[in-house]
Amino acid sequence: MxxxxxxxxxxxxxxxxxxxxxxxxxxxxxxxxxxxxxxxxxxxxxxxxxxxxxxxxxxxxxxxxxxxxxxxxxxxxxxxxxxxxxxxxxxxxxxxxxxxxxxxxxxxxxxxxxxTAMLAAAAEVGAPLGGDFCAISLSDNLKSWATIERRLKAAAEGDFVIALYNPASRARPDQLGKALEHLRSFKAADTPVIFVRAAGTSDAKIRIQELGTVDVTSVDMRTLVLIGSSLTRKIERPGASPWIYTLRSERELS
CATH class of the missing domain: 3.40.1010.10 (Tetrapyrrole methylase, N-terminal domain)
Known part of the structure; x- marks a missing residue:
């Protein structure tokens, strides 16, 4: 049988x-x-x-x-x-x-x-994956760091929202900082960077910063990182974290 x-x-x-x-x-x-x-x-x-x-x-x-x-x-x-x-x-x-x-x-x-984690993380803050997006793992256990940098560059030049999996661990605490530094060559300094730890649980914690001044010291393997595109927008709210969403069309800019 x-x-x-x-x-x-x-x-x-x-x-x-x-x-x-x-x-x-x-x-x-x-x-x-x-x-x-x-x-x-x-x-x-x-x-x-x-x-x-x-x-x-x-x-x-x-x-x-x-x-x-x-x-x-x-x-x-x-x-x-x-x-x-x-x-x-x-x-x-x-x-x-x-x-x-x-x-x-x-x-x-x-x-x-x-x-998957990027969907749960996106739901915590609004709709940052509303336009084109991609997912990249920062773990270099199965691929080289050169490959990761090449893919980050391609995603940034294509103006995708980028979801970063496996951003940091005890064995590779510097990967995320290196990745964000690499992305600063291709994305604007005010690009939203969203950190969601324990997405989809009652312990979820959200932090929203900008690419030019981002702090990665508290990021671990339970954190999902979302990096906006040129179409990603922030809606400020009184007494609450802003909503983050990405326009579905370039035409909406006009």
């Missing part, structure tokens, strides 16, 4: 932002596999459900383990935070399929989407 493998995204943190389809997959699985931090967020399953927790930097090993269990007939769910297709486990699973046992290509593999 051939099993099934579903890759799910739990969303950014609040249980209300986990989709019903993901909740159903978690409840029906015989085996859950994932980074221990995300597995701890998954609700208790039925009796006999097994959990296989791993460290953060073993994505391909985790994917191969999940595929092997599915090939044995298990109903396997691979757990990611946010959306599994955005800097997460869905790509690792398909990489393992492409390079692994040919029999894995016949498995029933499905992806259940989730709310």
């Amino acid at each position: 051939t099993g099934r493998l579903i890759v799910v995204g739990l969303g950014p943190g609040d249980a209300n932002l986990t989709t019903p389809a993901v909740s159903k997959a978690l409840a029906e699985a015989t085996d859950l596999i994932g980074y221990i931090t995300y597995l701890d967020r998954a609700p208790a399953g039925p009796p006999g459900q097994r959990r296989h927790a791993t460290d953060n930097r073993v994505e391909l090993d985790r994917a191969r383990h999940a595929l092997s269990l599915a090939a044995e007939g298990k109903d396997v769910v691979v757990v990611s935070g946010g959306d599994p297709g955005v800097f997460a486990m869905a790509a690792a699973v398909f990489e393992a399929v492409e390079t692994g046992d040919v029999a894995w290509r016949a498995l029933d593999i499905r992806i259940e989407p989730g709310v």
